[in-house]
Amino acid sequence: MRILIVENFPDTALGQVAVALDEAGAEQVWTRPWNGDALPDGTEGFDGVVVLGGEQNALDDHNHPYLPDLARLMKRFGDEDKAVLGICLGCQLLARSHGGRNVLGQTREFGWHRVALTDEGRADPVFAAVDREFPIFEWHSDTFTLPEGAVHLARNDAAENQCFRIGRASYGTQFHFEASRAVVEHWNRNFASTVEGMMPGWLAGYEARAAADGPTADEAGLAIARAWVRQVRRD
Numbered sequence: 745m746r747i748l749i750v751e752n753f754p755d756t757a758l759g760q761v762a763v764a765l766d767e768a769g770a771e772q773v774w775t776r777p778w779n780g781d782a783l784p785d786g787t788e789g790f791d792g793v794v795v796l797g798g799e800q801n802a803l804d805d806h807n808h809p810y811l812p813d814l815a816r817l818m819k820r821f822g823d824e825d826k827a828v829l830g831i832c833l834g835c836q837l838l839a840r841s842h843g844g845r846n847v848l849g850q851t852r853e854f855g856w857h858r859v860a861l862t863d864e865g866r867a868d869p870v871f872a873a874v875d876r877e878f879p880i881f882e883w884h885s886d887t888f889t890l891p892e893g894a895v896h897l898a899r900n901d902a903a904e905n906q907c908f909r910i911g912r913a914s915y916g917t918q919f920h921f922e923a924s925r926a927v928v929e930h931w932n933r934n935f936a937s938t939v940e941g942m943m944p945g946w947l948a949g950y951e952a953r954a955a956a957d958g959p960t961a962d963e964a965g966l967a968i969a970r971a972w973v974r975q976v977r978r979d
Contacts, residue, residue: 752798795834835916
């Protein structure tokens with residue numbers, strides 16, 4: 745199993761997705777277009793793609809001119825029935841690639857928040873692995889409309905569209921299910937000023953928040969990651 749990992753921002757961790765890929769014996773092939781790496785011309789040689797988050801928005805083509813090509817590449821993977829996973833920015837790009845509309849700056853969330861599955865989510869082959877409602881890590885200000893034909897999988901009060909699937913195995917999650925407590929602590933250290941800007945007092949109150957929601961979120965995130973990996977079909 746060979747999976748393309750697209751990093752959109754430096755020092756982004758793969759977290760629970762890396763755990764699940766390692767368990768499956770998958771090869772991870774990283775590309776960092778934010779740093780000048782070229783995106784592949786197509787999907788040949790890959791069984792799936794994971795597109796991670798970043799500080800840019802999904803329409804920031806002027807500052808990040810690779811974004812339209814990345815959106816097209818994600819759609820091509822899905823059109824060829826290869827597994828796609830878009831997280832946060834990756835989710836917004838997946839929506840864009842299938843004709844959804846990106847909505848900027850209207851849905852600010854940071855920290856652990858609860859999301860609830862829709863009825864379709866409860867029946868989904870990936871999200872059937874988790875409880876109907878669970879805490880998970882969020883870090884975003886933007887949202888999107890569902891593309892035509894998408895299956896709405898999860899919501900919360902801040903963002904109606906927290907997760908969707910389009911086709912067999914193209915998944916977009918607005919929330920950071922990959923962000924285990926180890927990943928969040930890494931972000932706390934490396935992006936301390938940004939984190940405090942999102943939620944003043946976060947660092948001082950972190951231990952209590954992590955104790956309250958971290959274990960359940962870690963368990964849910966790993967269950968989602970493992971279930972997505974099971975959707976990958978080897979060439």
